[in-house]
Amino acid sequence: MAESSFEGRTCLVTGASSGVGEQTALGLARLGARVVIVCRSRERGERSRAAIVRASGNPAVELLLADLSSQAAIRQLAKEILAGVPAIHVLVNNAAVVNLRRATTIDGLEATFAVNHLAYFLLTNLLRERIVASAPARIVNVASDGHKFGRLDFDDLQLERRYGWWRAYTASKLANVLFTVELARRLDGSRVTANCLHPGAVASRLGHNNGRFAKVATALLKPFFLSSAQGAETSIWAASSPEVEGLSGRYFEKRKEGPTSAAARDETTAKRLWQESCRLTGLADDSL
Numbered sequence: 001m002a003e004s005s006f007e008g009r010t011c012l013v014t015g016a017s018s019g020v021g022e023q024t025a026l027g028l029a030r031l032g033a034r035v036v037i038v039c040r041s042r043e044r045g046e047r048s049r050a051a052i053v054r055a056s057g058n059p060a061v062e063l064l065l066a067d068l069s070s071q072a073a074i075r076q077l078a079k080e081i082l083a084g085v086p087a088i089h090v091l092v093n094n095a096a097v098v099n100l101r102r103a104t105t106i107d108g109l110e111a112t113f114a115v116n117h118l119a120y121f122l123l124t125n126l127l128r129e130r131i132v133a134s135a136p137a138r139i140v141n142v143a144s145d146g147h148k149f150g151r152l153d154f155d156d157l158q159l160e161r162r163y164g165w166w167r168a169y170t171a172s173k174l175a176n177v178l179f180t181v182e183l184a185r186r187l188d189g190s191r192v193t194a195n196c197l198h199p200g201a202v203a204s205r206l207g208h209n210n211g212r213f214a215k216v217a218t219a220l221l222k223p224f225f226l227s228s229a230q231g232a233e234t235s236i237w238a239a240s241s242p243e244v245e246g247l248s249g250r251y252f253e254k255r256k257e258g259p260t261s262a263a264a265r266d267e268t269t270a271k272r273l274w275q276e277s278c279r280l281t282g283l284a285d286d287s288l
């Protein structure tokens with residue numbers, strides 16, 4: 001079934017300066033939505049905004065700037081959104097990083113966990129009331145099949161003892177799935193759904209912040225990987241298709257429900273992650 005027309009609806013997409021996020025924003029703009037893209041670089045964001053307007057023919061594409069590794073920046077972003085966006089029908093949490101070496105954010109947190117999970121968590125919770133007031137609405141969290149390799153060690157969530165890029169990335173993507181499950185549970189009855197997905201293996205800029213080696217590796221793998229437009233298909237579908245209406249707490253790949261790991265279905269871990277995330281972001285645990 002085709003995606004529904006999105007005229008009169010507002011969609012927010014984070015990490016839309018490249019890859020899957022940019023193509024997701026384009027797809028939603030093509031459906032006629034007002035699209036707000038969140039990027040950290042003005043230059044890259046403006047370039048992306050102009051490209052989306054050009055390719056979609058939809059002028060209602062706006063850029064907001066925020067470095068999602070900073071909780072102060074996320075709070076400022078949420079303020080701007082609440083002031084300028086009266087209704088939010090779709091929030092796509094998509095921005096993510098891969099860091100070969102352990103890095104910390106301005107808040108002193110391990111950067112992969114902070115950007116890939118805590119930013120999803122904090123932004124969603126800060127916008128939650130507005131999203132619920134805009135219902136029916138959808139929250140879409142871009143996770144990864146890599147979550148199946150992920151493990152959350154609550155004694156070392158910041159990976160101070162043992163850091164590895166794959167360990168950090170897969171743990172953050174497991175966190176995306178657990179967050180979605182717990183969010184869906186808390187949103188039950190609100191007509192706001194929360195789902196997550198795997199976009200496929202996509203030849204994007206993911207990891208390009210790690211120097212030449214990562215760029216060369218992506219270039220070599222490109223023929224075997226999906227394009228960013230193909231990678232965005234499940235995000236656009238999850239955000240807009242009538243087929244997904246009413247479904248919540250699900251994990252999708254290739255536009256259908258897919259299997260998750262046993263760790264991703266553990267409700268106790270999902271609740272514990274929620275509590276830890278509240279503590280790390282300074283949110284009260286009754287925030288949903």
Ligand SMILES: NC(=O)c1ccc[n+]([C@@H]2O[C@H](COP(=O)([O-])OP(=O)(O)OC[C@H]3O[C@@H](n4cnc5c(N)ncnc54)[C@H](OP(=O)(O)O)[C@@H]3O)[C@@H](O)[C@H]2O)c1
Nearest residue numbers: 015017018019020040068069095096144201202204205206
């Ligand atoms: N590529 C794959 O094979 C694959 C597979 C499974 C899942 N995924 C998931 O797909 C999603 C999109 O990734 P992608 O492959 O499209 O990668 P990408 O091309 O690197 O896009 C990532 C986006 O996130 C933004 N971003 C990173 N750190 C940020 C920060 N601190 N503040 C604000 N924005 C930030 C980037 O902005 P800049 O342009 O400024 O860097 C970029 O717009 C991610 O959630 C990723 O985990 C990707």
